[in-house]
Amino acid sequence: MPRAASARRYAQAVFELALENRELEKWFDDLTLLSDSVSNQEFLDFLSQPRVTSEEKIRVVRDALGDVVEPLALNLMSLLATKNIAHILPGITDQYQELLDAQQGIERAESVTAIPLDDDEQRRVTEMLSAVSGKDVRLTTRVDAEILGGMIIRTGDRVMDGSTRSRLQAMRRGLAERR
Numbered sequence: 001m002p003r004a005a006s007a008r009r010y011a012q013a014v015f016e017l018a019l020e021n022r023e024l025e026k027w028f029d030d031l032t033l034l035s036d037s038v039s040n041q042e043f044l045d046f047l048s049q050p051r052v053t054s055e056e057k058i059r060v061v062r063d064a065l066g067d068v069v070e071p072l073a074l075n076l077m078s079l080l081a082t083k084n085i086a087h088i089l090p091g092i093t094d095q096y097q098e099l100l101d102a103q104q105g106i107e108r109a110e111s112v113t114a115i116p117l118d119d120d121e122q123r124r125v126t127e128m129l130s131a132v133s134g135k136d137v138r139l140t141t142r143v144d145a146e147i148l149g150g151m152i153i154r155t156g157d158r159v160m161d162g163s164t165r166s167r168l169q170a171m172r173r174g175l176a177e178r179r
Contacts, residue, residue, distance in 0.1 A: 007091030014076065014092070015099040023070075024100055030073035031093040037065060037077075038089045047086040054082040107135040112142050112152040114164075129155065 018027035038044045043064070047057055058078045065074060080086045101108060109129050111117065117125065122139060129137040133155065149164035 004091060006085065007088045008095045010076070010080075010088070010092045011095030011099060015096055015103075017072070019103070024103070026070065027073065028093075028096060028100055030069040031089070031096055033069055034065070034073060034077050035090045035093040038086050044087060047081040048084050050084060057081040101138075105135050107133045107137045107155055108140070109137050109153060109155040110140045110142060112144050112147060112154075112163075114143070114145050114147050114149050116143050117141050125151075125153070129153070 014027055014031070015024075018024045038047070046052065046060065058081065061077050061081055062074060065077060069077075077086065077089070080089065098108075100106075107129070109126075111122075111125055122141060126137050126139045129139065137155075147163035147165045148168070150162045150167070152163050152166075153160045
């Protein structure tokens, strides 16, 4: 089963459980902690070892995280460790975040510019995106000098490319077609 599909299924199951128990934020916090734990390469390598018994993995997971996360989140981590797929936890967390955002009417967006946006520009972009989407927009910004100028905005699976680089490429294609 592809990694993204697995992560999506686990995230959906966890989200439904969290929604039913009214623990949406708690589950997000626990998933974030679990994802952070597998960012430790040594820990992830241990959990991914097929030669390590499931019992040993569960014992180590409980010892390391038992006082930090809820029992059901610990069970999820133990299940993923015994299936040697703990590495999908960051994907589960990302998918869960998307479900949580959708449930709360939040749209995540990223703007890419050649130079940093100041606070006022970020506020205006956020307001414009909120007006268009009808949702509360959470904007992250990134600088990429290679776009030369303008802005690229990504929201979900949509991309609005108003970069100077893409305009120049379009002009180049147009001129090449005329020859």
